[in-house]
Amino acid sequence: MSVLTVLEQRDGKWNRMSFEALAAARKLAGALSVPAQAVVLGSGVQALAEEAATYGVEKVLLVDEPLLAHYTPDGYTAALEQLIRAQQPKVVIFPHTYQVRDYAPKLATRFGKALVSDVVDVKAETGDISFVRQLFQGKLNADVRVAGDPQFASIQAGAFRAAEPGGEKAQVEDFAVQLDQAKIRSKPEEPFREAQRSVDLGAADIIVSVGRGIKEKDNMPVVEALAQALGAELAASRPICDNGWLPMERQVGSSGQTVSPKMYLAVGISGAIQHLVGMKGSHTVVAINKDENAPIFETADYAVVGDLFEIVPALVEELKKVKA
């Protein structure tokens, strides 16, 4: 009986959502009083498994197998099916990545189950597990319960703050799988690579993010001045990038980047769910919006209700005074 997290890596590099999923798994394992475990799949990934063992889990299972050197849905499904049948976890938690969307429903089906996808919270009151999913663009939350074990769920990007390493190092245990090359039907090709990004918003400490409240391109210097005064990176909601007022690589959200800076300053952004998933892992969120009912205020630590064209220049002036 455990809560097992499937950590995702590609070419020896973690997908950072793995540790958000692990945070969810640890919460659930704590509530159920069962161990949290993790599995690392790939070829030549011993070092990653050792690293994962420092993230507050009871045990890391290592599936190191040449046929898993590159991701294939058949290979991953077969390997994880064998592992889950042998280990019998109560719950299997995944990060809700593109890769997981590809193979995890098929894996769950092997156990006669559905994958509860894009989960934003996990609960285990009185021992009954609920997976919280958002409906109608985040206007409603549904508690989803699954009959029987194992249960399968994937965690939405940004829903949990990533687990941090620290504490005692757990044991790493090899788990051997039997894979048949002939049953792996897809042949991986060179992965698609996006054009080199000139900005890594994921590494920024402070982000000033601008939304449609800025109204037109000619007003962009208003927020540029704020970003400059704070030493922040400039980012935006999707309409701003769709309009070409900022490059696409500065878009935050479900179809843009996922960020978790120390401070995220949302200026004239309503807080649509597709935007929130990209920034709600931020440590402190400050929102400036003239609509006191804007959904962004539900995520914000500091809510400034007012006209950005009055507030932002005044803020820049104050920042300049402090620096002078």
Ligand SMILES: Cc1cc2nc3c(=O)[nH]c(=O)nc-3n(C[C@H](O)[C@H](O)[C@H](O)COP(=O)(O)OP(=O)(O)OC[C@H]3O[C@@H](n4cnc5c(N)ncnc54)[C@H](O)[C@@H]3O)c2cc1C
């Ligand atoms: C499949 C899909 C993927 C998507 N992916 C993304 C994504 O990755 N990222 C993303 O951001 N969106 C994404 N969207 C779009 C998303 O649904 C919203 O439409 C978008 O986030 C809204 O952007 P916004 O908040 O800037 O604009 P709006 O929703 O128009 O909000 C503008 C806000 O500005 C405020 N405002 C107006 N004037 C002022 C003023 N003078 N002072 C202060 N406040 C003011 C208003 O009160 C309002 O709250 C996606 C949508 C779909 C369907």
